[in-house]
Amino acid sequence: MVGRDGERARLSAFVRAPDGQALVLRGEAGVGKSTLLDLAARLAAEEGQLIVRATGVEAESGLPHAGLHQLLYPLLPDTGRPDEHWRDEYRPDDPRLSATARAAFDAAFGRPDGPPPPVMALGIAVLDLLSWTASKGRPLLLVLDDGQWLDGASAEVCGFVGRRLAGRPGVKLLVAVRADTASRFDTAALPEAPVGALTDADATRLLDLHHPELGRQVRGLVLEQAGGNPLALLELPAHLASGPGDRATQDLLGLHGVPLPRRIQEIYAARLARLGDTVRAELLRGALDGAAARPGDGPAPVARYRMREVDEAVACGLLVVEPATGELAFRHPLVRSSVVQLATPDQRRSAHRVLAQLHREYPERRAIHLAAATVDPEEGVAADLEAAARSATRRGGARMAVSWLTRAAELSETRVDRSRRLGEAAYVAGQADHLGRARSLALAAAPGADESPAAVLADSYLALYREGEVRATHRRIVAAVERLRDSPDRRPDHPDQGPDCPDEVLDRLVSLLLAVSQYAGNRATWQRTHEVLATLGGLATERAWMYGSTWSDVVRHGAGWSRRVERASAGLEEQDPWDVTRLAVSAYHLDVLSPLRPYLERVVDRELDTGAMSSGIVMLHLVLLDQLALGQWDAAERTGHRALALATERGHGLFAHQARAYLAQLAAVRGRTAEARELQAAVDAWARPRGIGFLTQIADAVGATAALSTGDYETAFLHAIGITTPGAFRPYAYQASRTLLDLVEAALHTGRAGQARAHALAARDAGLPDLSPRLALITHGALAMTAEDDTEAAAHYARAQSHPAAERFPFELARIRLAYGIAVRRLRGAAAARIPLTEAARAFDRLDAPAWAARAHAELRAAGVAPHTPAPAPLPLTWQERRVAELAAGGLTNKEIGERMRLSPRTVGAHLYRAFPKLGITTRAALRDALTRISQPTPTP
Numbered sequence: 015m016v017g018r019d020g021e022r023a024r025l026s027a028f029v030r031a032p033d034g035q036a037l038v039l040r041g042e043a044g045v046g047k048s049t050l051l052d053l054a055a056r057l058a059a060e061e062g063q064l065i066v067r068a069t070g071v072e073a074e075s076g077l078p079h080a081g082l083h084q085l086l087y088p089l090l091p092d093t094g095r096p097d098e099h100w101r102d103e104y105r106p107d108d109p110r111l112s113a114t115a116r117a118a119f120d121a122a123f124g125r126p127d128g129p130p131p132p133v134m135a136l137g138i139a140v141l142d143l144l145s146w147t148a149s150k151g152r153p154l155l156l157v158l159d160d161g162q163w164l165d166g167a168s169a170e171v172c173g174f175v176g177r178r179l180a181g182r183p184g185v186k187l188l189v190a191v192r193a194d195t196a197s198r199f200d201t202a203a204l205p206e207a208p209v210g211a212l213t214d215a216d217a218t219r220l221l222d223l224h225h226p227e228l229g230r231q232v233r234g235l236v237l238e239q240a241g242g243n244p245l246a247l248l249e250l251p252a253h254l255a256s257g258p259g260d261r262a263t264q265d266l267l268g269l270h271g272v273p274l275p276r277r278i279q280e281i282y283a284a285r286l287a288r289l290g291d292t293v294r295a296e297l298l299r300g301a302l303d304g305a306a307a308r309p310g311d312g313p314a315p316v317a318r319y320r321m322r323e324v325d326e327a328v329a330c331g332l333l334v335v336e337p338a339t340g341e342l343a344f345r346h347p348l349v350r351s352s353v354v355q356l357a358t359p360d361q362r363r364s365a366h367r368v369l370a371q372l373h374r375e376y377p378e379r380r381a382i383h384l385a386a387a388t389v390d391p392e393e394g395v396a397a398d399l400e401a402a403a404r405s406a407t408r409r410g411g412a413r414m415a416v417s418w419l420t421r422a423a424e425l426s427e428t429r430v431d432r433s434r435r436l437g438e439a440a441y442v443a444g445q446a447d448h449l450g451r452a453r454s455l456a457l458a459a460a461p462g463a464d465e466s467p468a469a470v471l472a473d474s475y476l477a478l479y480r481e482g483e484v485r486a487t488h489r490r491i492v493a494a495v496e497r498l499r500d501s502p503d504r505r506p507d508h509p510d511q512g513p514d515c516p517d518e519v520l521d522r523l524v525s526l527l528l529a530v531s532q533y534a535g536n537r538a539t540w541q542r543t544h545e546v547l548a549t550l551g552g553l554a555t556e557r558a559w560m561y562g563s564t565w566s567d568v569v570r571h572g573a574g575w576s577r578r579v580e581r582a583s584a585g586l587e588e589q590d591p592w593d594v595t596r597l598a599v600s601a602y603h604l605d606v607l608s609p610l611r612p613y614l615e616r617v618v619d620r621e622l623d624t625g626a627m628s629s630g631i632v633m634l635h636l637v638l639l640d641q642l643a644l645g646q647w648d649a650a651e652r653t654g655h656r657a658l659a660l661a662t663e664r665g666h667g668l669f670a671h672q673a674r675a676y677l678a679q680l681a682a683v684r685g686r687t688a689e690a691r692e693l694q695a696a697v698d699a700w701a702r703p704r705g706i707g708f709l710t711q712i713a714d715a716v717g718a719t720a721a722l723s724t725g726d727y728e729t730a731f732l733h734a735i736g737i738t739t740p741g742a743f744r745p746y747a748y749q750a751s752r753t754l755l756d757l758v759e760a761a762l763h764t765g766r767a768g769q770a771r772a773h774a775l776a777a778r779d780a781g782l783p784d785l786s787p788r789l790a791l792i793t794h795g796a797l798a799m800t801a802e803d804d805t806e807a808a809a810h811y812a813r814a815q816s817h818p819a820a821e822r823f824p825f826e827l828a829r830i831r832l833a834y835g836i837a838v839r840r841l842r843g844a845a846a847a848r849i850p851l852t853e854a855a856r857a858f859d860r861l862d863a864p865a866w867a868a869r870a871h872a873e874l875r876a877a878g879v880a881p882h883t884p885a886p887a888p889l890p891l892t893w894q895e896r897r898v899a900e901l902a903a904g905g906l907t908n909k910e911i912g913e914r915m916r917l918s919p920r921t922v923g924a925h926l927y928r929a930f931p932k933l934g935i936t937t938r939a940a941l942r943d944a945l946t947r948i949s950q951p952t953p954t955p
Contacts (some may be wrong), residue, residue, distance in 0.1 A: 016223065016244075017216025021050055024207055028186065029057045029155065036176030036187040038161070038199055041209030043348055044245030044278055047190035050209065051157050054188055058155040064147065065155050070163030071304030074379075078411060078624060079136075081168035085156060086140065089147055133167075133619050137174035141182065144175070148184030160347055161189040162197035166624060169198030176204045211242030220244060225251040245346065249281050282352040285330050296321045297332070298357050298365045300342070301350040302383075303372070319372060363387045377402045378411075385421040396425040400435060403442075407590055410620030412446040415439075420455065433459045437468035441522060444475045445592050447627035447664055452476075467519045470494040474526055479628060482668040482704045484534040491527045492546055495520065499550060517553060524550070524558045525596060532565040532599075532748075533668070535707025540566045540746045557582070557596070564600040569743045569751050572785045576604050586613050591621050591629040598636045603748065605786035608822065608927075609920060611640045622660065631661055631669050638676050642683075643788070644927075645824040645861050650680055671700050675712040682719035683825055685865035690720040711737055711749035718756045723865040727763035734760055741772035743780060751782060751789055755826060758796040759833075771800040787819030788826065795830035804841060811837075821928045828857035832870050835877070844877040851877055860934060891929055896945075898925040899933070903941035 015022060021039075028037055039047045055065050068085040148154045161169070176187045191199050193208075212220065217237055221228070228236065228251055240246035286294060303319040321342050327333045334345050344350045354362070366387035373379040381402030388395045399422035403415035419439035426432040436459035444452035452472040460466035474491055477483040498520050524547065531543040547554050547562050560578060563571035579600050586594050598614060601607040614633045621630035634657035641650035654677040661669035678693035694716040701709035714736045721730035734757035738750035754777050761770035774796035783790035791814055798810035811834045814820065820827050832854040839847035851874045858867035891899065894915070901911045908919040908926075915922070926938075933944035 015049070015053065016220040017212040018046065018050065021207065021209060022053065025050060025054045025188075026057055028188070029054055029061060029063070031186075032183055034179035034182040034185040036179050036204045037189070038202070038204050038206045039188070039190040039209050040193050040206055041190075042193050042211075042243065044243045044346065045209050045211065046244045047209055048159055048346070049244075051159055051188060051190055055155070055157055058153075061153070063153040063155050065157060067157045067159070070158070070160035072163045074304055075163050075165050078165055078167040078409065078620075079171075081158075081164040082136075082140070082171055083168075085158060085168070085172075086143065089143055133170045133174055133623075135616065137171050137178075140171060140175050141178060144185045145182050148182070153184040154186070156185075156187045158187070158189045161191040161199050162195040164197070164199075166198055167620075169202070170623070173198065173202030173204065176202065212244060212247075213242065217242045217247055221247050221251075224248055243278075245348075246278055249278055279348050279352045279355070282332065282346075282349050283356050285332060286352060286356050288330070289326055293324050293326050294353070294357070295361065295365065296324050297327055297353045298361060299368055301344065301353040302362070302365050303369050319369060363389065377405055378414075381418055385418060388425055391425050391427045393425075393427045393431070396422040396427075396431065396435070399425070400438075403438075407442060407625070408588065410591075410617065410623070410625035412442050412591070412621075412625040413448070414624070416443045416446060416448065416451070416455075423459075433468075437466075437471075437519065440468045440472050442626075444472050445626040445628055449476045449479070465490075465494065465497070467494055467498055467523060471519075471522060471526060474530070475628070478526075478530060478533070479666045479668055482533070482671070482701065482706050484530050484539075485705055488527070488530045488534060488539055488542075491523055491530060492542065495523050495527060495546055495550075498523065499553065520550075520553060521555055521558065524554065525561065525592075528558070528561045528565055529596075533706050533708045535711060535746065535748065536705070537746045557593075560600055561596055564603045565748075567746045567748070568603050568785050568789075569780050569782065570745065572604060573781065575600065576606055576786070579604060579606060580609070583610055586610070591617065591626040591633075595629045595632045595636070598633070602636060602639055603786075605643070605788040605819075607636060607640045608644065609923065611637060627660075627664065628666075628669075631657055631664075631666065634660070635669070635672060635676065638673075642676070642680055643823055645857075647680060647684060647861060651677070654680065667700070668706070671697050671709055675709050675716070678716040679712065679719065682716045682723060683861075684863055685723040687720045687724055690716055694720075708748070711747055715749045715753050715756070718753060718760065722756060722759060723863075725865075725869075727760045730756060731760035731764050731766070740766070740769035741776050743776065751777070751785075754782070754789070754796055755792045755829060758799055759829070762799060767800065770796075771802070774800045787817065788823050791817050791820050791823055791830070792826055795826070795833070798830070799833050799837075807837060818924065819927075821931045824857050824931055825861060825863070828854045828861070828863075828866070828870075831857070832866070832873065835870075836873055839873065839877050847877045848874070848879055852879070856934065857931065860931075891932060895925045895929040895932070898922055899929045899941055899945060902926060902938055903945055 024037075028035065039050055041047050051067075055067065058065050066085065066088050068081065070081055071084075074080040144154060144156075158164070158172070161172075164172070172187065172189070176189075179185055179187060189199060189204070191197050211217075214237070217240065221233065221236060221240075224247070225233075225236075232251070236247065236250045240250055286297070289297075299319045300321040321333075324333060324342065328335065328342070332345055332349050333342050335341070336343055344353075357365070363386065366383040370380050370383035370387055373383065377398075381399050384395050384398055399418045403418040403422065406412070406415045406418065416439050419435050419442065423432045423435035423439065426435055436455050440452045440455035440459060443449075443455055449472065453469070453476065456466065456468035456472040459468045470490055474487045477487045527543055527546070531539050534540075544562060544566070547558060550558075556578070560575055560582070564575050564579070579597065582597055583601070586597075589597075594610075594613070594617075598607060598610050601610050614637055617625075618630050618633040618637065621627065621633065634653055638650050638653040638657065641647070641653060654673050658670055658673035658677065661667075661673055674693045675697045678690050678697060681687075681690035681693065694713045697709050697716075698713040701713070714733050717733035718730045718737075721727070721733060734753055737753055738744040738747055738757070740757060740761060743750040754773065757773055758770045761767070761773065774793070777789075777793040777796060782793045794810045794814035794817070798807045798814060801807035801810060811830070814830050815827070815834075831850045835847045835849075835851035835854060838850060851870060855867060855870035855874055858864075858870050894917075897915065898911055898917075901914065902908075906914070908922040911917070911922045912919045917925075933941070935941065935944045
């Protein structure tokens with residue numbers, strides 16, 4: 015602590031402050047950060063605080079949440095019984111953590127219940143745990159050393175928590191990181207305290223205190239070489255005394271110009287060289303397994319290698335004994351680095367084999383050691399690495415999986431297995447947005463074969479994502495599918511669809527072919543794709559037919575798929591992220607995306623961080639589309655801008671313009687026509703020359719909606735018929751059915767009642783009400799608007815408004831209610847029109863669609879409702895809706911509500927979707943206030 019008066023004072027104030035806060039100590043290796051952490055821990059102990067310590071481990075920097083597990087493990091219940099899930103110790107009334115927080119910890123630490131949660135969800139759960147711990151009257155200090163080695167996921171959560179501690183008394187986070195090593199804490203926006211070198215006077219005083227016997231010449235050399243680094247001041251004299259004076263001095267001077275941490279490592283290496291082989295082997299196992307991590311106030315969260323019979327290393331100052339626990343730890347991280355660097359390759363491999371056996375219950379840790387332990391091809395090890403890679407992919411570790419698959423390929427015993435695993439690595443690398451690496455891996459899988467399946471996949475993803483190239487990409491994939499279909503190496507009788515079956519490569523090619531066809535969005539491309547699909551026979555999976563039917567033309571091919579999509583959505587946690595996104599795209603086309611959205615929101619941050627980047631961007635698009643449909647437009651706008659920023663940053667022209675198209679749709683429904691038309695023009699100018707019909711159709715739909723918002727019905731009609739002609743639905747134009755209401759309204763307002771009626775009847779005859787809930791709603795709305803008699807109109811208006819899913823599409827429902835109110839006012843008088851017009855006006859106000867709201871309020875004034883007349887009371891809730899809303903307001907999840915009321919979680923969600931608009935709210939957080947406001951008694955069941 016010589017020369018650290020300023021740091022001591024700041025740490026003392028930090029520890030004793032009543033308010034929660036975070037602090038990062040930053041300095042070079044050996045400058046004394048760990049000693050300052052020790053000081054803070056001692057001061058906190060004197061104050062009666064609970065101290066939890068952890069250390070970042072370089073060997074675990076690629077394992078998501080490994081550091082967070084180490085930090086939180088002492089605070090979690092039942093830490094002494096690793097064979098049982100800690101969550102089993104919670105009683106139903108246990109106040110420590112909410113069910114949501116427990117689920118977040120379960121997911122983050124590898125429990126089977128679900129995937130790792132996003133940073134925000136896990137961060138909130140950590141804050142809850144820390145606050146509960148501190149609320150028991152004992153303040154909490156979290157001490158994290160070597161934060162630069164913390165895995166990315168843990169560092170993100172620590173940053174999130176640290177930024178929010180100010181309002182949580184009794185909880186503090188103290189982190190030490192190296193100044194010369196990049197880490198997530200560099201951008202965490204946490205308060206920092208630099209720990210610099212000692213002044214010349216303080217360096218002299220420290221040296222004299224510990225080595226007063228040094229001669230003047232040696233003393234001057236040490237001071238010059240140490241440069242004020244405390245660790246160097248303590249270690250250099252011992253190095254000089256360990257050998258002949260001239261030789262040791264020459265060694266030291268020979269390292270002049272080498273960074274100081276490296277010089278200190280050389281000193282430790284000299285001590286290690288004098289140890290026996292057995293001791294060095296023990297030290298190596300401990301170093302490779304992270305034994306340098308200081309244990310916390312409880313047992314280690316993962317079994318660590320326990321070094322034995324290493325008294326010799328303790329005696330020479332390489333190891334220390336923790337006084338609180340008696341555990342051995344490396345004196346400094348530089349010791350650990352020296353141990354690893356001094357070992358020969360054979361010695362490191364031998365140590366990794368021992369550690370792989372130690373971690374046989376932890377597949378991903380075992381994979382790390384297996385990959386490093388094996389030299390010659392060994393199929394068993396390669397298979398273990400491949401299995402670990404698949405597990406990592408499903409848990410958001412696609413980037414790590416590429417390394418393991420590449421290593422598995424190197425250890426494969428046959429050429430076929432090597433090529434297959436390299437092809438798998440290339441595919442995962444492409445999904446993780448490492449497109450250049452995907453290309454190189456694909457070529458390595460089949461040297462000299464530019465048209466190998468792996469090469470075609472890698473190149474096609476690059477062409478599609480970056481340039482939006484659909485025409486040439488489609489032709490190339492078709493050729494690859496036909497070659498693979500006719501290949502004599504194909505084994506159609508193979509019982510698995512797993513990684514060792516060539517048909518998985520065929521399935522991936524087919525899925526990409528379908529995606530390219532969807533973006534092309536034209537009849538010729540889809541017909542050619544369906545021809546190829548038909549020639550595959552039993553080789554085409556049900557998923558392929560599902561995507562081919564729902565992505566192409568739901569009017570002609572979508573019947574009967576909704577139930578199958580729901581069944582396929584039952585086990586999302588066990589599916590690869592790209593399979594989840596493909597399934598969710600089918601759900602979007604069938605308007606049943608909402609049940610999948612919670613899962614997408616949980617995993618999207620994980621995929622964008624360490625997983626499949628391209629799938630993560632698609633997930634953002636899907637979340638945006640569901641938010642847009644449900645009327646959550648502010649949230650949709652935030653999601654859209656995030657997706658746009660990510661796609662632009664990654665150079666994905668296709669995804670960037672897709673995000674612009676969705677933002678244009680949002681601007682159009684909100685009446686921001688200038689913004690909508692600017693985005694529409696940008697999308698159209700990029701997509702139309704490339705033949706990307708998927709985006710040009712959205713551009714036309716934006717034009718129609720924007721014109722409807724301003725009352726320019728002629729322009730709206732011209733845009734609508736650019737998508738499809740009245741009375742028909744253009745084949746393979748996915749916006750043809752989605753813009754049904756736009757075309758009908760535009761036609762009616764421009765005197766084309768016959769064309770409007772023909773289009774509504776075409777929707778009915780095509781069976782649109784049976785395809786999706788949204789199509790049912792707008793088809794009955796269109797039939798009501800164009801009905802030839804009042805009885806038919808009233809029947810269709812009633813069917814539209816009473817549809818079970820009507821409230822899930824508030825914008826379309828409000829448009830139908832507005833049209834109904836106008837019709838009723840003209841036919842039955844003002845009084846009868848007030849309720850539907852009020853409902854429409856309230857919905858448009860809530861959605862923030864001012865142009866539509868102004869139209870509804872104008873009709874209300876015509877119906878005799880003064881502008882400031884209070885709106886009618888909220889619509890009454892049914893008994894089940896009221897009960898579900900009360901339980902949800904109490905914090906229960908849909909699953910928990912379903913268990914109490916003997917309903918499925920999906921039915922509970924449907925009740926909430928109907929209750930929200932009746933209460934005038936859009937989130938669960940507003941339920942309690944809304945229920946308090948309404949005065950109606952609870953209805954009788």
